[in-house]
Amino acid sequence: MKVLKLMPASLGVAMILAGFAFAAEPTSIDWTKIPTATITLFYPGQTTYEWTRSKAHGGNVKATKGVACAYCHDESDAEQEFGAKLVKGGDLEPTPVIGKNGSVDLKAQAAFDDKNAYLRFQWKTKNPYPGTEHQYLRFDGKEWKVYGYPKLDKVVQDGLQPGIYEDRLAIMIDDGKVPDFAAQGCWLTCHDGQRDxxxxxxxxxxxxxxxxxxxxxxxxxxxxxxxxxxxxxxKTGKTVEELVKLKAEQQFVDLIQWRAHRSNGVGMADDGYVLEWRLSDAGKDMFASNADPKTHTPRYMWDEKKVGYKSITADQLYKADHFLIREKNALPFDSNIKWKEGDMIPDYVLSREDAMGSAADNNAIANWKDGMWTVVIIRPLGLTNADDKTLKAGRIYSVGLAVHDDNITTRGHHVSFVKTLGFGVKADIEAVKLP
Structure with a gap:
């Protein structure tokens, strides 16, 4: 059994890459003594930035003037009502997903020491198993083709492909430099024209x-x-020179994404930001395409001596973890093997060793138990990278939270109204200084 130790080493935690066993939480933190904020996330449908400023939205005048969403939607059950209505279909949901839940409660806690911020989240999953599966490359007898898509995709809606997509937790962070983010949060980033x-x-x-x-x-x-x-x-856009200036002025939102397949497998959360597009930080992510760009055959396969198989089949999905990790359990793909129809190899290959630069700032520890994910994101304080928001003691930040659950992505997630995160100061989510 291979054990992958996580950084920082002082936490003394490890991830076991077998079955559904993930890393334990940091043993140095007693989370029972850390305040818990319960935040209701709701299904947003196609409520884009443009929609909030259209006549279809009753609060369009206020939204255009930068008034906070919570100014009008401050009822305790507003999120549940929105989600329950939008998820059923209608003008703002042309392709409803059967059985999709309208809202989810996210428990949030935070702590920090002199080096790191520790952001802990818990939520119940819709499925009775962790969503660690992601898209595959499947051999059809002649070629390797992508197998499995998010549930909103037409091929899944039409029954031509199964819904396969990883669970995900996303956090957007701003320090006050992005106009209106403190008032309207995620809705500044979701627009007409985007996918779905x-x-x-x-x-x-x-x-x-x-x-x-x-x-x-x-x-x-x-x-x-x-x-x-x-x-x-x-379809309009500023010049590259203008965008460079905006970035230098920190007019972007930080985007941290914990992915149950593509980052969780190596104990990390990826690091990116949103400005003119959803961009990765400088350096290299912990995941990459496993498909050869010319032939579309896999670049790597599992090392049978280490995991007991070279590939899997569809009936083995969700019965174990299926991370393909370059330095741990992978070998270069062998095209001389007599591959059988239905053989499947992950569409992404992971590597902690290859991850580098600002894109590799965040570690993460995750555990799925009794239908609930517990995720702890570990982010260094005081980052000075050009593509990061610097977290500091004594500061308050605006945050938008999202959970992707039940094999779905894009607008099929659950989102929060904007909240505040404070380090040693009063906020919706209060980060406690550790002794």
């Missing part, structure tokens, strides 16, 4: 867009209004 949104982009629109060409992107993802010359139109 209202009026999604077309390939021709992206190809004709100077900004998309300049930043080398082929689709539309999260962005901030400040990055566009017309905040209500993704």
């Amino acid at each position: 949104s209202r009026h999604p982009f077309t390939k021709d629109e992206v190809a004709a867009n100077p900004l998309m060409a300049a930043i080398g992107k082929s689709d539309v993802r999260k962005y901030l209004p400040v990055s566009r010359t017309d905040p209500l139109d993704w």
Whole structure:
């Protein structure tokens, strides 16, 4: 049994890469003594930035003026009501997912010492197993093709592919430099034109867009209004020089994502930010595509001597962890093996050793037990990277929280209204200084 020790070593924790056993929580922290905030996250449907400023939204005038969402939606059960209504379908949900829950309660705790912030989250999953599976490459007898998609994708809705996607926890953080984020949070980043949104982009629109060409992107993802010359139109865009200036002024939101497959397998959470697109921090993430860009065959397969198999089949999904980790349990793919129809190898290969730079700042410890994820994100204080928000004692930050559950991504997640995170000061989530 292979054991992967997590950093910082002072925590004395480890992750066992077998079965559904994940790392224990930091033994140096007694979480029973740390305040717990229970935050209700709700299903948002297609309530984009543009929608909040349209006549379809009763609070559009206030939203346009930068009034906080909570100013109008301060009822204790507002989130549950929104989620229950939106998840059923209608103008703001054209493709409802059968059985999707409208809301989820997220328990949040925080602590810090002289070096790190420790952000602890717990939530119940819809499924009776942890969502650690992600997309695969499946051999159909002739070729290796992607197998499994998020539940909102048409191929899943039409029954042509199974819904397979990892669970995920996301945190957006701002220190007051992004206009209106403290009032409207995540809704500044979700726009018409994005994947699964209202009026999604077309390939021709992206190809004709100077900004998309300049930043080398082929689709539309999260962005901030400040990055566009017309905040209500993704097809406009500021120059690269203007974007560089905005980034230097810290007019971006930090985005930390714990992924149950692509980062959890190596005890990390990825680090990115949102400005003109949803971008990764400088350096290298802990996950990469396992598909050869030319042949689409896998680059790596499992080391049978270490895990007992070279590939799996669909009937083995959710019965164990299936992380493919380059330095732990992987070998270069052997095309000479007589692969059988139905053989599957992960579409992503993980590596803690390859992760580097600002993109590799965050460690994470996760445990799924009795239907509940417990995730502790460990982030260094005082980061000075150009693509990070610096966390410091005595400061308050605006945060947006999201959980992706039940094989879903994009707008199919559950989100919070903006909350505050304070380090040693009063806030919605109060981080306690450790002795």
